Amino acid sequence: MFLSVFFGVLFWVATLVLVLGIAYKVFIYWKVPAPLKIPTTPAPLTKRGVWVRMFKEVTLFYSLFRSNKLLWVLGILFHYALALIILRHVRYFQENVWLVIDIVQPFGKYAGFLMVIALIGLLLRRILIDRVRYITAPSDRAMLGLLILIGISGLTMKFVSHTDILMVKTFFIGLRTFSFHPLPADPFLIVHLTLVATLMLIFPISKLMHAPGIFFSPTRNQVDNPREKRHLSRWAKKLETQDKLYLHELDK
Amino acid sequence: MADYEIPTVTGEDGIVDVPSLEKGSMGHLHGPWISKPDFQKELGFPTDFEMPAGVENYGDSNTLVENWKERALDKMDDLRHRYRSLQVFLDICVKCGACTDKCHYYIGTKDPKNMPVARQDLLRKVYRRYFTFAGKFFGKIGHPEFVGATELTEDVVKDWYNYYHQCSQCRRCSVFCPYGIDTAEISMAAREILDHIGMGQKYCTEIMGKVHKIGNNLGLPEAALADTLEGLEEDIYDDTGVLVELPLDKKGSDILLITPSADFFAEPHVDGLMGYAKVFHELGLDFTLSSYASEGANFGMFIGSYENMRRLALRIRKAAIDLGVKRIVFGECGHAWRVAYSFLNTLAGPWDFLDQNYPIPQHVLEITEPALAAGKLNIDKSANDDMVVTFHDSCNIARGSRIGSYEGGQFEVPRNVIKAVCNNYVDMPKDTIHDATFCCGGGGGILTDDLMEVRVKGAQPRMEALKHVTEHHGVTHMAAICAICKSQFTKVIPYYGFTMDQIVSVHQLVSSAIILTGQLSEDEIDDMEFDYDEAKERLIASREVVAEESK
Ligand code: HEM
Numbered sequence: 001m002f003l004s005v006f007f008g009v010l011f012w013v014a015t016l017v018l019v020l021g022i023a024y025k026v027f028i029y030w031k032v033p034a035p036l037k038i039p040t041t042p043a044p045l046t047k048r049g050v051w052v053r054m055f056k057e058v059t060l061f062y063s064l065f066r067s068n069k070l071l072w073v074l075g076i077l078f079h080y081a082l083a084l085i086i087l088r089h090v091r092y093f094q095e096n097v098w099l100v101i102d103i104v105q106p107f108g109k110y111a112g113f114l115m116v117i118a119l120i121g122l123l124l125r126r127i128l129i130d131r132v133r134y135i136t137a138p139s140d141r142a143m144l145g146l147l148i149l150i151g152i153s154g155l156t157m158k159f160v161s162h163t164d165i166l167m168v169k170t171f172f173i174g175l176r177t178f179s180f181h182p183l184p185a186d187p188f189l190i191v192h193l194t195l196v197a198t199l200m201l202i203f204p205i206s207k208l209m210h211a212p213g214i215f216f217s218p219t220r221n222q223v224d225n226p227r228e229k230r231h232l233s234r235w236a237k238k239l240e241t242q243d244k245l246y247l248h249e250l251d252k
Numbered sequence: 253m254a255d256y257e258i259p260t261v262t263g264e265d266g267i268v269d270v271p272s273l274e275k276g277s278m279g280h281l282h283g284p285w286i287s288k289p290d291f292q293k294e295l296g297f298p299t300d301f302e303m304p305a306g307v308e309n310y311g312d313s314n315t316l317v318e319n320w321k322e323r324a325l326d327k328m329d330d331l332r333h334r335y336r337s338l339q340v341f342l343d344i345c346v347k348c349g350a351c352t353d354k355c356h357y358y359i360g361t362k363d364p365k366n367m368p369v370a371r372q373d374l375l376r377k378v379y380r381r382y383f384t385f386a387g388k389f390f391g392k393i394g395h396p397e398f399v400g401a402t403e404l405t406e407d408v409v410k411d412w413y414n415y416y417h418q419c420s421q422c423r424r425c426s427v428f429c430p431y432g433i434d435t436a437e438i439s440m441a442a443r444e445i446l447d448h449i450g451m452g453q454k455y456c457t458e459i460m461g462k463v464h465k466i467g468n469n470l471g472l473p474e475a476a477l478a479d480t481l482e483g484l485e486e487d488i489y490d491d492t493g494v495l496v497e498l499p500l501d502k503k504g505s506d507i508l509l510i511t512p513s514a515d516f517f518a519e520p521h522v523d524g525l526m527g528y529a530k531v532f533h534e535l536g537l538d539f540t541l542s543s544y545a546s547e548g549a550n551f552g553m554f555i556g557s558y559e560n561m562r563r564l565a566l567r568i569r570k571a572a573i574d575l576g577v578k579r580i581v582f583g584e585c586g587h588a589w590r591v592a593y594s595f596l597n598t599l600a601g602p603w604d605f606l607d608q609n610y611p612i613p614q615h616v617l618e619i620t621e622p623a624l625a626a627g628k629l630n631i632d633k634s635a636n637d638d639m640v641v642t643f644h645d646s647c648n649i650a651r652g653s654r655i656g657s658y659e660g661g662q663f664e665v666p667r668n669v670i671k672a673v674c675n676n677y678v679d680m681p682k683d684t685i686h687d688a689t690f691c692c693g694g695g696g697g698i699l700t701d702d703l704m705e706v707r708v709k710g711a712q713p714r715m716e717a718l719k720h721v722t723e724h725h726g727v728t729h730m731a732a733i734c735a736i737c738k739s740q741f742t743k744v745i746p747y748y749g750f751t752m753d754q755i756v757s758v759h760q761l762v763s764s765a766i767i768l769t770g771q772l773s774e775d776e777i778d779d780m781e782f783d784y785d786e787a788k789e790r791l792i793a794s795r796e797v798v799a800e801e802s803k
Contacts, residue, residue, distance in 0.1 A: 025343070028339065029336060029339065029340055032332070032333055032334070032335070032336040032339050033334065033335075033336060034335070034336040034337060035334065035335065035558060035598070036558070036594065036595055036598060037594045037595065037598065038337060038434065038437070038594070038652070040423060040426045040427055040432055040434065040651055040652075040687075041650070041651055041652060041653060041654055041659075041662065041687070042654070042659040042660040042662070042663075042687060043654075043659070044659065045658075045659055049659075057430065057431075057432075061430055063350075063427065063428060063429060063430050063432065064348075064350055064428075064430040066427070066428060067350040067351070067354065067428035067429075067430075068349075068350045068428075071348060071349070071350055075348070075430075125349070129349070130272055130273050131270075131273060131349055131352040131353065131364070131367060132347075132349035132352065134273060134364045134367070134370065135347050135349060135352065135364075135367065135369050135370055135373065136347060137347070137397065137398065137399060137400035138397070138398045138399075139386070139398055139399040139400060140346075140347050140400075202386075205384065205385045205386050206386065207343075207344065207345060207346045207347070209343050209344050210344040210345070210346050210431060213340050213343055213344035213431065214344065214430075214431045214432075216336060216340050217337075217340055217341075217344070217431050217432045217433070218336055218337045218340070218432075219337070219423075219426050219432035219433075219434050220431070220432040224654060224659070226593060226594045226595070226597055226598065227593065227597060227611050227612060227613070229597075230597050230598065230601050230602050231597070231598050232598055233334075235334055236558065236562075236598070239559070239562065245296070245559060245562070245563050246296040246559050247559060248296065
């Protein structure tokens with residue numbers, strides 16, 4: 001029972017931190033103005049074009065493809081495997097599992113291997129390539145280590161030492177109504193869940209913010225139309241309305 | 253020629269192999285000369301600092317403003333709340349390393365701090381230490397480096413000053429970053445912070461002071477400018493027998509021509525200016541230059557100062573209003589065009605008093621290209637047959653703006669013009685042109701003699717590409733559409749075994765090939781009835797007659 005209360009509380013907190021943390025950061029990105037038009041050109045001339053550009057970046061890592069093929073392969077493998085795995089996990093939170101989630105099950109099962117392999121590749125880059133080693137902080141390696149351990153502990157439960165998956169499912173569905181059902185006292189499960197909760201907790205305060213952040217990147221999300229449409233930020237407008245040259249001259 | 257090693261170029265495939273790191277290879281530098289309090293004052297920056305005794309004292313805390321640490325952090329905090337780019341870019345970099353081999357300064361110097369992400373990290377690690385949960389937490393327990401954070405110290409400030417002046421804000425890294433993180437935005441912010449703690453850059457601030465006082469970067473006063481323009485008219489007249497005017501401050505003209513002041517005197521810039529004048533003349537376009545706004549370059553962008561950039565841009569607005577023009581056209585200049593194309597409407601708009609049938613502002617190539625395509629200019633391509641030309645895409649035009657009405661027009665329009673006036677054209681290797689173009693090595697406020705080593709080494713990737721087409725395709729000349737590129741190249745290409753005159757302006761090529769209406773042959777010129785002064789007098793007199801008659 002201690003186990004299920006501990007993890008129950010942990011996951012509630014982690015979920016709140018994840019959701020509210022990301023929401024808060026996104027709110028900041030939203031609120032801070034972009035005073036100048038700085039799309040990296042050639043850039044789309046229409047809003048629709050910007051959607052296409054962003055879609056290509058997010059789904060195909062288009063710019064990365066241009067810059068580094070090895071990293072692109074590893075990155076695509078890791079992220080798509082991760083996406084499949086996350087989709088696959090949705091069934092632990094649903095009483096009636098959606099069709100899509102059913103469909104991805106067999107793929108998700110093997111995606112775990114791909115993810116771990118890709119992550120090891122990414123980690124090796126950080127160790128072996130001198131330029132990448134130079135820019136790597138311990139936390140960058142730790143992040144990859146964390147994901148690798150999540151992958152390995154998960155794969156172990158799937159392929160080596162099965163855990164009582166129905167019990168896990170009952171536990172998580174119960175959490176939605178604050179009822180604490182028992183969890184299997186399986187060491188791999190405990191490691192797996194602890195690491196996942198850690199990942200959720202650090203998401204909003206780490207570089208993982210690249211996922212929501214990319215949508216706010218002014219070099220990628222702006223329309224190339226500065227001559228046609230005047231773009232003026234709130235703080236710059238004050239210089240105009242008060243007819244001043246410098247911000248420190250503005251009335252407070 | 254220099255006390256450092258000049259990189260060698262082989263010409264093999266036109267691409268410099270990515271070098272291994274050489275830690276600290278540019279650490280012996282101290283950044284450009286520091287700006288005096290006088291210059292800082294003119295631009296609205298704090299002045300309560302001491303000029304360092306020598307370059308080795310740059311960044312010593314007793315030379316900085318009082319409470320420099322708090323004031324640097326306050327400025328950083330201020331900027332991240334005013335620039336989404338800065339806030340987002342500081343947060344979302346995953347240190348994937350895609351940019352690490354993309355910077356010409358890294359390739360040319362091998363110094364790891366010149367890798368874009370490492371350059372950003374000089375600022376980011378301070379941001380992380382003071383403004384993020386992770387940095388504050390690990391800072392408290394004494395291990396900020398675990399999360400790539402660090403305390404703000406004198407040494408950090410020295411690194412900022414040195415390495416943020418080894419960035420030409422060319423945005424090549426931003427093209428290759430999966431999130432478009434643009435180191436230019438970071439280096440602009442860093443320079444803005446440095447300006448607020450007593451470490452302004454003399455080159456940029458002194459120049460901006462001249463524009464504020466006199467109207468151009470050179471400090472060329474009105475009378476001297478008028479003289480220069482007359483000299484150019486005379487040159488064209490002696491060459492062609494045709495009086496092509498370069499009017500100054502002519503009220504009621506249709507077009508205000510804004511051009512970098514280097515166009516008034518430097519080679520090969522000035523040949524470009526004569527080219528624009530000939531094109532306008534042939535198309536019957538009524539234009540004028542302005543002595544008040546005799547500068548297209550806007551160095552406010554280099555130091556990341558929106559306020560100073562705007563102050564400079566407002567001169568153009570005032571000139572346009574005072575002269576009563578209907579259109580604004582910009583000459584060949586990279587960052588001037590970025591500021592014009594991307595920012596002018598923001599900084600000095602709205603332009604509702606100008607003729608809305610034309611782009612505001614318009615690039616001179618947007619006039620020349622359609623005119624050539626429509627056959628409105630009489631061209632003798634063979635005039636350029638002594639050259640095999642290649643084209644250097646300027647970074648600010650390639651990645652920070654557009655020319656023409658379609659996506660990527662900035663690559664096609666200049667090439668179309670060159671091909672319309674030259675028989676022999678060859679592109680440099682694919683990874684060195686268009687939006688993957690390499691900076692000349694002198695952009696972003698680096699074009700100063702106190703940064704010569706940075707400039708020479710930073711030019712290596714472009715020089716390698718040029719060497720390749722020289723050896724394999726017989727290229728003899730490289731055309732540019734940016735005043736900084738032209739100045740930088742003419743200065744550094746001798747280090748790589750080329751000669752200065754191999755750099756040409758795009759409109760210089762146009763100028764050579766164009767045959768003006770009424771142009772005389774060489775023999776006819778020798779027998780001309782009037783010299784330039786007489787011809788000009790007669791032109792003015794004939795105008796007065798027309799004016800009388802129409803009264
Ligand atoms: C919109 C969604 C996302 C996009 C477009 C995206 C894109 C990218 C790209 C382009 C890279 C750099 C190349 C690479 O290492 O793969 C990267 C790195 C990374 N991403 Fe994502 N990502 C997304 C979501 C996520 C999520 C949800 C996670 C959660 C765990 C994640 C974790 C990582 C990690 C750990 C790295 C660093 C890899 C390394 O250290 O080498 N990403 N991401």
